[in-house]
Amino acid sequence: MSSLHEESLLRSRGDEGSPRKGLRILCIEDNEGDFVLVREHLRDAGFEVAPEVARAASLKEAITLLRDEGKRGSGFDVILLDLSLPDSHGPETLDHVNQAAKDVPVIILSGNEDRDLAVNMVHRGAQDYLPKHFLSGDLLLRSILYALERQRSRLEMSALNGRLTQTTHDLKTAQMQLIQAEKLDSLGRLAAGVAHEVKNPLATLQMGVDYFSRHVEDIGDSGQMMVEHMQEAITNADRIIRGMVDYSRSDSLKLELRNINVIVRKALRMVRHEVIRNNVKVDRHLATPIPAVRVDEGKVEQVLINLMVNAIQAMGSAGRGNGERPLHIETFWGQLEAIDRDLGLRDYDRLRVQDHAVVVEIRDQGPGIPEDKLTRVFEPFFTTKPTGEGTGLGMSVAKNIIDLHRGHIQISNVENPRGLRVRIFLKAYELTDRMKRLTPSSALPSSET
């Protein structure tokens, strides 16, 4: 009757391919006679492989046994429990057992047929409630198999729920990062816009004040006093505007001169579990000496981690044989030949043609991104990953952070070997003359996106 069920259940225990094992059943029963009866029913029940039945005569013994088995990792598949034990009585017995063996289904064996108690027990987590005087092999078989099936569904659901919670959490975190980055970005743009519009007229006023200050004989004492007041007004207005620009910047990023290679190595350490898990080989080429970059180390490290994880996962899902797939990480620097213009960010310190730039390149040998989708990767909520695996915010956040650094991020499909290449351009600082002489003869490739 239930042989199909039994087969599928036994397979689901992960024993596929290995010799089938019988179920391991723990019977918690103080009455020797009752235990023998249960064991006989189980023997006659018609399990394909005879179950292995252990007995505990008290709650204490049961809990010791469950803990020991749990530690050894073998564990029981199902527990048959008599609620009336010498050291525990009633519903609490179930609670204690559940606590000791969280994921093992429990079937209550009871000496009396109490409907209310039966319902209560099921509410407390028991899988079934069987009066002892009704016991038969068939009934036990069916009850055990259904209990196992329900337990499996419950565990699957709880795992799914865990993943859902994690995904929701990731999504919320990424969303917050995005909102934060965008808020700071707009504040920065606003401050830059106001600064530009106000400082030009201030500069004109300053030139006027300086002119009249040199010609005090023409303007008299009153004129000279007015010029002094005007100078104060200009200085004050300028201080306020600078403070505003300061605020919008210092609030967003803690900029410090750093060696990008150090940050790359740190990020690589953070992703080493992903590297091992996906059987990826890291192919690292870090240029030395390398000019400094002015960055918020934590934020840039976060961007690099995001990009590295994307690259590793892209190769994981590409499923190319079992050989090690290389994750190519490179740093280099040089003089920019061309760069995209971002008209919204016309700051004095953004990257320009002929600037020296430091570049971090992350290249995978995954499937790449279809050309028609390439321009959309920086849009919030755009993702190429299967539903539930990507929030679609990682690249958007990465671009926002690089924008805040007045850098440039570029993404393109490459061939030979095929894969995706992401490059981050950051302005080079503290170039020594020796470095300038070392500048690679060919200038940096022009921006392609």
Place this chain on the structure above:
Amino acid sequence: MNKKRILIIDDDVPLTLSMKINLEDIGDYEVRVENSSLKAVAAAREFRPDLILLDIVMPDLDGGDVSAQMKSDPMLADVPILMVTALVSNSETGSDDVVSSGDQLMVAKPIKFDKLVHAIESRLAGEL
């Protein structure tokens, strides 16, 4: 003594005019103003300046683009350029209102005239 020739490239008309008046007023400079970034290179080729004061945020071409054009013109490649920008904050400038970005040096707007002259003279002397 020969007057130094200064070319000011900035789209702000009142500002360029007041800078020109000041620089010529002290008698050491001959100044030409170009308010269109598109005509900057032509103006420089014609005027042959000793130094260029170059605004960064301009319509059409910005200071970076103009600077790149100058550098790739053999006649202008060696003319020193002093960038002028409005977009700096307190923490980025020292007491002399000079700020460095990457390997470029620039002066901040608004700049006091004596500091501007000092920056021009330092740049001409090859100190900046």
